[in-house]
Amino acid sequence: MSNQHHTLLIIGGGAAGVSVANNMRRQNADIDIAIVEPSEVHYYQPGFTIIGGGAYTLKETTRNEVDLIHPTVTWIKDYAETFHPDDNSVSLRSGDTVSYDYLVVCPGLQLDWDKIEGLKETLGKNNVCSNYSAETVEYTWECIQAIKEGTALFTQPPMPIKCAGAPQKIMYLAADRFRKRGTLDKFNIEFLNAGPALFGVPFFAKALSKVVADYGIKTSFNHNLVAIDGPAKIATFETTDSEGNKQRITKAFDMIHVTPPQSAPDFIKKSPLANAAGWVDVNPNTLQHTKYSNIFGLGDAGSTPNAKTAAAVRKQVPVVVDNILSLENSKDVQGGYDGYGSCPLTTSLSKVMLAEFAYDGKVTPSFPLLDPRKSRAIWWWGKTTGFPWLYWHLMLKGYRIDIPHLECYAKKFMKEE
Structure with missing residues (x-):
């Protein structure tokens, strides 16, 4: 068991963590920075939609983590397990402890496959696919290529999720593939959303409704996928009516694209950094933790009510970096992130x-x-x-x-x- 100290410690080496580290290095050539990240592979996740649609390859979205982190940044290849914010330290799965002056928490979110009964057992076969994981995304394209006719279902779980538009993006790509083959009229395509609308921003929802109509897609709202029987090709949904009454219905499918429920990582949920919903509790404009002034959060694990996208991270990174540098110079933090x-x-x-x-x-x-x-x-x-x-x-x-x-x-x- 060993202990080490860094001026800036970053939890998570995804889009947010790597960008913060490298941006900070450009602003300050001398600050001591470390990243805790167990994965050796880094994916460009916005590309997963078009992999599933057959317009991109997994290789094109993949890089080695070591090639992305600035050589002067210490890479701790381990899992963060427990936060001790009163002691300014983090315990790692290996048993090591790392202390810090400033902490940035951005481990992303987790995919809760287990919340849909039967999904893990059938995912990747029986025409049950999902673009939401590097392990499963290529199978989506296999399904779209193989299916000739029938019922194709596309699901969306309760919010928040990574890129709220992604569950319907793949549906449009599939529909366009069917149209280009001249077989669109042989399909029943249905979008089943646990939420109440096609998209959270009405301005775009109205425009998307025209896209849906053009492809002849049926939409069903307040339909949450709760179970799936892959071999029998039956999906079970919990529906909610206008008075809040719930019931379960089943739908047969020939292909189903599943967007899994998502939440903050379990080690974040049980930490003193989390809010009641389990997300890293930060000020929505400054991205500073609401209780611990030397801790910041950004990216998908943050409590900010914005779309969880790489574009959001791009706007959040300078706010976090500049505010840490302000604290270093005994200045006040500033707002700057508007939820973009x-x-x-x-x-x-x-x-x-x-x-x-x-x-x-x-x-x-x-x-x-x-x-x-x-x-x-x-x-x-x-x-x-x-x-x-x-x-x-x-x-x-x-x-x-x-x-x-x-x-x-x-x-x-x-x-x-």
Whole structure:
């Protein structure tokens, strides 16, 4: 058992953790930084949708973690297990303890496959697929290629989840594949959402309803997948009516894409850093912990009510880095994060609707001359080429990419509603 100390300790080496470390290194060449991350492989998760749709490969989304972390940053290849914020230390699974001056917590979230009865036993076979894991995403494309006709179900669990648009993005890609084969009329496609609407921001929900209609997709809301029998190809949903009454219904399928329930990692839930819902309890604007002033949180594990996307991380990183540097210099922390997130909605195999929004569902586009409700080929290029390049070569390397996004940009489009 060993003990070590670092000025800045980061829990999690995903998009948020690597970006914070490398951004901090660019701002301060001397600060002592360490990352706790057990995985040797790093995935560009926004690419999983188009892997499932057959337009990308898993290899294209994969890099070695060691190649992403700045060589002057200490990589602790271990799992964080217990936080001791009153002692400024973290216990690791190996038994080691690491102490810190400043702590950044960004381990991502966990996929709760077990919350759907029978899912783990059938996932990856019986035409039961999911884009939400590197281990399962390629099977989605196998299913779409193999199925010739029948019922294709696409599910969405209760919020919050990573990229709230992803459960329907793969549905549109599948529908477009069927259309290009000339077999769309042989399918019954249904979107079953545990939530009450197609999308959380009404401005985009209305536009997406037209996409749904164009493909002839049926939508069912307040339908939560609770069990699945893969061999029998039967899915069980809990439905909720307008008065809150619940009942269970079953649906037969020939293919089903499952988005699993998601939550904060268990070691976060049971920690003194968590709020009542289990997320790292931070101020939504400064990203500073509400109780411990030398702790910050960002990314998917944070309590901030924004879309859990890589675009949100891109905007959160400078806020966290600058506030830590302010504390180092005995200055006050500043707000700066407005809840921005971006969801490139793949409405076909050649076009994307770029949904950008901030806290309270405010529509905040970055490109004021373009109607954000319109699916465009330029955003498909962004999804498949531009955004991945920005991720690997700018964001993860610690460069700051600040494209202004303003609510006022959307006002003329709002008037047209």
